[in-house]
Amino acid sequence: xxxxxxxxxxxxxxxxxxxxxxAAAPAEQAKPPQPGMCAACHKLEANQIGGYxxxxxxxxxxxxxxxxxxxxxxLRFDATGLEVVDDGKAMKPEYLRDAKKRHEVIxxxxxxxxxxxxxxxxxxxxxxxxxxxxxxxxxxxxxxGEGPAKGNFTLIDSRPLxxxxxxxxxxxxxxxxxxxxxxVDRLPKDKAQLIVFYCGGITCTLSPNSLKKAQLMGYxxxxxxxxxxxxxxxxxxxxxxxxxxxxxxxxxxxxHVLIDARSADDATSGHIKGAVSVPVGQMAAVRKSxxxxxxxxxxxxYDGRGGEQAVAVAQALIKAGQKNVLVLKGGMVxxxxxxxxxxxxxxxxxxxxxxxxxxxxxxxxxxxxTLAKNTPADVLILDVRNPDEAQQGMIKGAVLIPDEELAAxxxxxxxxxxxxxxxLTGIRAEMAYHKLKEAGYNAAFLNNEIEVAKNGSFxxxxx
Numbered sequence: 001x002x003x004x005x006x007x008x009x010x011x012x013x014x015x016x017x018x019x020x021x022x023a024a025a026p027a028e029q030a031k032p033p034q035p036g037m038c039a040a041c042h043k044l045e046a047n048q049i050g051g052y053x054x055x056x057x058x059x060x061x062x063x064x065x066x067x068x069x070x071x072x073x074x075l076r077f078d079a080t081g082l083e084v085v086d087d088g089k090a091m092k093p094e095y096l097r098d099a100k101k102r103h104e105v106i107x108x109x110x111x112x113x114x115x116x117x118x119x120x121x122x123x124x125x126x127x128x129x130x131x132x133x134x135x136x137x138x139x140x141x142x143x144x145g146e147g148p149a150k151g152n153f154t155l156i157d158s159r160p161l162x163x164x165x166x167x168x169x170x171x172x173x174x175x176x177x178x179x180x181x182x183x184v185d186r187l188p189k190d191k192a193q194l195i196v197f198y199c200g201g202i203t204c205t206l207s208p209n210s211l212k213k214a215q216l217m218g219y220x221x222x223x224x225x226x227x228x229x230x231x232x233x234x235x236x237x238x239x240x241x242x243x244x245x246x247x248x249x250x251x252x253x254x255x256h257v258l259i260d261a262r263s264a265d266d267a268t269s270g271h272i273k274g275a276v277s278v279p280v281g282q283m284a285a286v287r288k289s290x291x292x293x294x295x296x297x298x299x300x301x302y303d304g305r306g307g308e309q310a311v312a313v314a315q316a317l318i319k320a321g322q323k324n325v326l327v328l329k330g331g332m333v334x335x336x337x338x339x340x341x342x343x344x345x346x347x348x349x350x351x352x353x354x355x356x357x358x359x360x361x362x363x364x365x366x367x368x369x370t371l372a373k374n375t376p377a378d379v380l381i382l383d384v385r386n387p388d389e390a391q392q393g394m395i396k397g398a399v400l401i402p403d404e405e406l407a408a409x410x411x412x413x414x415x416x417x418x419x420x421x422x423x424l425t426g427i428r429a430e431m432a433y434h435k436l437k438e439a440g441y442n443a444a445f446l447n448n449e450i451e452v453a454k455n456g457s458f459x460x461x462x463x
Contacts, residue, residue, distance in 0.1 A: 035068025042106070049073050049107045053123070056096035057428045059386055060403035063096065063118060064431055065107055071438060074431050075109055076404075077118040087125025099123065104203050115407075126202040127226065133211060135196055135223040137231060143196065144170050144236075153194040154187070158206040159229070165248035167238030167298070167326045169198065169229065177206040180213050191219045198225040198232075237301075237314040237325045242338040245300060245328065255357050256298040257291075260347060261313040262332075272302065272332070273341040276352055280309050283316045291354040293321045299352070302328035302335070361433045362447035363420065365460050371420060372398075372458065380414065382421045384432040389424060396456040403428040410439050422446040 034042065034050030044050050051067040058079060065073045077093070084091040104124040109116050143151045148171050155172040157164050164174045175186045177199070188195065195214060197207035207224045214222055225232075232238070240248070249256045258275040260267045267277040278286055278301075291297035299317055303309035310327045317325045328335070336342060358364070363371075371379055372395050381398040383390055390400050401409050403423065413419060419441050421429040429445040436443035449461040 033067040033070065033073055035066075044106065045108070047109055049075070049109065051105065051107075052102045053096075053099055053105045053121075054101060055427045055430070056099070057403065057423075057431065058097065059389070059423075060384075060428050060431070062403065062428070062431050063107075063121070064427075064434075065105065066102075071434055073107075073116075074434060075107060075116045075118040076112075077121075082118060083120040084123075085120070086123040096121070124203045127205055127208050129208055129211075129224055129226055133223055135225050137225070137227060137235060139223075140169070140196060140198075140225045140232070141236065143194075147171060151194075153196060156186075156195060156197045156207075156210065157229075158197050158199040158210040159204075162248060163200070163229070165240065165244035167229070167233065167240050167324070169232050170237075170239045170327075172198070175210070177210045177213075180210060184217070187214065187217070187219070191217075192221055194221045194223065195219060196223045196225055198228040201228050201230040202226050204228065233325070234323045235318070237311065237318060237327050239329050240300065240326045241329050242335045242340055246338075246340065249298065249300075253357070254298070255355060256300055257352050257354050259299060259301045259313060259317075259352070261301050261303045261309040266304065267347045268345060270332070270342050270344050271347045272335055273343045275302075275347055277347040278313055278352075280312045283313070283320065286352050287320060289351040289353070290317070290320055290322060291352065293323050295354065295356055296324045297322070297354045297356070298324050298326060300326045300328055302331045305331045305333040307331065359430065359447055361430070361437070361444050362426075363444045365446075365448055365462060368420065368422070368446045368448075369460065378417050380417045380419050382413070382419050382432065384421050384423050384428050393452040393454045393456065393458075395422075395452055395458060403432050406432055406435055410436075410441075413441065415441065417442075419443045420445065422450055424451075425449050 032044040032046060032048050032050065034044060042050055049065055049067065051065045051073065054064040054066045054072060056063040061077055061079055063075055063077055065075070067073055079093050082093045084093055084095050086095065106122045107118050108120040109118050143153050143155065148154060155169060156175045157168050157172045158175065158177045160176055160178060161174065173186055175183050197210045199206035207228065211222045211224050248254065258272050260271045260275045260277050261280055263279050264277055271277070276286070299322055301310040301314045307327060310331060314325045314327050372381055375381055375397050381395050383394055383398045383400045384403040384406065386402050387400070394400065401412065419436055421432040421443065422445065423429040426445065426447040426449065430447060433443050433445040448463055450458055452458045
């Protein structure tokens, strides 16, 4: 009975295009949603979506795919009929419960009762490269240690400019695959010189495809560091510049930590605004305040100019488990030359404070708690759990509309109120948030686990 009711409700909501914007014009339909970088290598069919796997909610039988810089795509799926493939191997639909986030996928979908429904999700496997053209971490590290001049090689980052600005392997030049033909003058004139390409990891095709282009141009000594930037930064430091820090972190409001590796006296006389003072050999003072490695926090270390102090601190951070450590090339000298903010006086306490940028639309725990305990007249708490979950307890004054019914019941929600969604874990709440945003609502969601008791009290678990 419930299934029939649900299908009927979804059919009624077909005009609302479940979690999607209104039907696209024919020209737009010819371009399936996918990140711009992926479009350079992958051509999709009209009924496919390319992007990065974000999450799957089995309670509402929905999955969310990040398509890069746009609203995520949300699709329904059948828990028994969905075809799941990872690197050519068939997997059970339950595989989605623990699938790695940000893994590249192509989703094939069909229209069922007016709802985009995934019929197949294909997780991208490692790119196949001829073993003779592969170089491993040890080989690249040896070359980097020697330097391009002594080692007689060229190291090339094939990723887009923004990724290069966020941090590159020391000594690498930027020659993106997207636009390769515009920058061929960056290749060495000697076509027998060793060239090593790298990009975004074992599933990324940018560096292998760059190698193919170089082969067609007559270059004969080519390698791909297949594991690329993702592996390198777990084992070694990356490098960046003051202008890159501004472009990739400051201008985009991406949280990061600046660390001054000079002596305490040097840091007091003048340091980058907001920097934490961690002189060489004093890692113990900040070890307890280091961010959890899983946060992948950008820790940008600088010294005066030479780099020796910064490298020493960077290596200590990596040894302590950090996985995204960068050294600022040119240090304080280049920062000053760029005209960026500097302050004098005693720098910040030796404590590294890092808070990752929250997901779009998510509410801090404290703000949600305040709203839920004393909900203002212009706010509505929307519980998107299933009825059986809600029977355990609901927040006082909250409205229950299960996530899978939301598209068909949007008319029940007021347009003049802020709608704040929650579920058990935050996954369905986020999907509901995107549906509400697409429909023009002022919405937000709780991106945390929450338990609600029979009396309406609740407990939120920090992430």
